[in-house]
Amino acid sequence: MTATGFTSDAGSSTGGRKGLVLAAMICAVAMTFIDQTIVSIAAPTIQHELNLSGTGVQWAVNAYLLAMAAFFALGGRLSDTLGHTRMAVIGVIVFAGASALCGLTPTGSLAQAWIITFRAVQGLGGALMYPAALAIVVNTYDLRSRGRALALFFGIAGGLTAVGPVLGGYLTEWTWRGIFWVNIPVALVALLLIAISKPTTRYRPAPIDWTGLLLIAFGVALSVFGFQQSKVWGWHNPLIGLSIAAGAVLLVIFYRYERGRQAPLIDVAIFSNRAFTVQCVILAISMAVFLPMFFFASEYAAVSLGQNTQKSGVTLLYFFVGFMVTSQIGGRLLDKVGAKRPVFMGSVIAAVGFYLWASKVTSLDMSQLTWPIIISGAGMGMMVGPSNTDAINRASSVSYGEATGITQTVRNYASSLSFAVLGTVMISVFQNRVAADPQAHAAAASAGAKAGGGSSSSFGSGSGSLADIPTFIRQDFAHGVQYVFYIMSGLMALAAVVALLGLKGGVQPASETDAAAEPESVGDAAA
Template sequence: MAATAQGGGRSRNLVLAAMIFAVAMTFIDQTIVSIAVPQIQDELSLSSTGVQWAVNAYLLTLAAFFAYGGRLADTVGHRKVVVAGVLIFAAASLLCGLTPKGGVAQTWIVVFRAVQGVGGAIMFPAALGIVVQTFALRERGKALALFFGVAGGLTAVGPILGGYLTEWTWRAIFWVNIPVAVIALILIAASRPVTEHRPAPMDYRGLALIVAGVALSVFGFQQAQIWHWSNPAIAICIAAGVVLLLVFHRVETRTASPLIQVRIFRDRAFLVENLVLGITMLVFVPFFFFASEYAQIGLDKSASGAGLYLLDFFIGFVIASQIGGRMLDRGGAKRPVVLGCVLGAVGFYLLAGQVTDLDFGGQFWYIVLSGAGLGMMLTPASTDAVNRASRLSYGEATGITQTVRNYAASLGLAVLGTISVARFQSEAESSLISRGVPAGKASSQAHDIAQSHQTSSGASGIPHFIRLDFADATRTVFSVMAGIMAVAAVVAQFGLRRGLQVEEETQGAPAGTDPQL
């Protein structure tokens, strides 16, 4: 492979470092903003819906434009697209931090959070495509374990860093991306990664369909916690989004140069890996949200303390990610993916049994085990899925897997959020009744408590029995997560085949190269 032969180990490692710094911003921003929400809302006088969209606008555009980013990288050139993505993300971060006070504030911050998401969506598939093309097939597991392990670990750094930066000014949570972007651009210029690409026209019809389909359905899932599932607009949004995605699939099969080569799903391993990734993403991203809430409400942790709770999860994640990557290189994806799903299921099950004790010490090893399970399977599943594409379609394959992952994460947050609120409300109502509160009044109070808990900044002033009720709701959520991981293990066990993947040379039209900007 031309791209794999470039330079030696030192050159390849420099490319890897450059790509890790490039995507670091996207991982940090998935969690860092949530910590500063109260300060942002207070200073800018945002409505509850406005501040919710200051968080969701980023996640929505990130999910909607991943497929476009992957296709753009494969047709224009991976390095050009990474640089463009870094510049867009950094500029949008700067402007988010410069949000003016007054009537324009809400529109300003939501728009530039959305632009951040677009920058991240075009940057990530291109960066991963560079890493995949830089390392030979038998070295990718180890390289991508480091890529996903370090970059993924930054998701846990977000709340910790955000907690400290917010003490100075909430604007710093956006400005911290600027030095990271500068380092990434310097490393890209120094490493000068060379990749192959194939110039082709952009399928704008397909782009419009998938962006609208993903955006509408993800919007529906995100709004479920605001509008509630009983609102018919939720079902309408999700149904319309799904219909558009089905139309997208049909259109792509008849398009000469499609945004996504949907026939890649005929590859059984690619299809199964994406199914497993989709199932586990119902758990992975939502865990940060529910664990952070539990740490602050149930365990009376500060925002930065909640970040440390998540950091324990990533101790297991990062270590097991390296092990899973090496297992992939030695024997293929099936064993680490199945084993990781099983470990995750056991970890969440054991963790669920401990959360009502309100004792962090008794939970530590189960948190680590849960993280280890997800770390062991995510890198091999993601890497093996991307390896199924040709050298000229790595960006496209990454765009597909990331769209699946973000779509599933939105679904997981909505469904598990509904379960959490319903369980919390039920437990709180029973507790209030047992303390002599009339049934009607208890039901009303429990509803108010359950709906307002997401804005709580800690357990101070919350009665002990309410903390226990919230912990019980968290136990239910973690138990469901254990079941979801068990389902993923079954799908991987029966859907994946054992053995190493054989590297094949790309057939088809002549490729271009991306030697310079």
């Protein structure tokens, strides 16, 4: 530790090159992004082979996102107090180890508890890894070149979210266990690149606020759990309202508790920065759209279009085409003109794309959906990276992990809630349309499980041939998805309004803390 109280990660200040550091961190977080969508596409096969209940397979998907949301704040704090590189390595090892154990899930009575537990451990590993990885990238690049670097980071990472369903489809044809084992070679490459590049950042050792951790972890978990279980138990069950209310109360208590701490888990004073708070709101809105989009689009492709897992995954690559191209444009705009323009423009483009997408889904014609999907991806690609980067830039150089922990908690919390709420909307519309057609009622009884219509089953959890679902059931399912995509369009329009009214134009000036840290960060990685 130096006289100023700051410590540097192990490694020489000239040991790592910027490109290698960036590649190492992209490989590390690649696993977390792929696993956000890859399991959904294999869920029916996993359920069938392991004989999981509908609730069990739902939690095999949700446990991962819930654990990430609950522990991101801890991951961010640990990376700032124990060292970003150290926590990135620990996170990669935990994530890869949990992935291996998910792939080794035994058949029989232990299967359900086993896979849900280690999916949650995967989420914990991701929560430890991601804030540290992003903090390393931010520390490596100075403020004026950070936008382009993070555009590459978020562009590739976001693209891998779209690759997840494609990869999952092909691996599932071999064995569903392969969707977890594929993380192991990626983790080994990440660890090798970290060892070669030797990223160096500054951090400040400090005690961990364990009380704060318990408050935020249980607050996030209980509120998200209530929304997720609403589809299973029904809103009439008093435990749903009690769980959501208890979670909300704990989060309020957490906020008030943290304000009086000398070494808080989250320095809530950062929310006094208007730009940071506005960007957190925008990220929450956009992430309520981004991850659920992959899930509902995959289910629509499988149920309404009758596509197999490979084809339904390939469909989402159109989204990646738009996302990857505009993510680079958004990063360059951030460096040149600031965050407001790319965030606003991207949100507007995404709102238009999702509206067009929604208007075409009931046609059951993939040729009419291609351009709306590309436009939606282009809009999200332009705004997600700049919004995230601008928020993190508001923190000091020794608090990037904490800022990332906050933004990622917001992102994953919003995604988890959105999954639950939009899922309830989709099922309600689908069931109401089926119930309104007396002739369809008998056929829906057998096909509804395949389409995710049962209140106790997850989407796509049937084990039969989806191509055998009658056309009117596909149409009714498409109408349910249509409502979801119209809501997504409205949410992105709301994000555009928040960006227009809440953000200031122009490039952010370098803070004194960031400027002081730039020589050390830049010197770590020669171009």
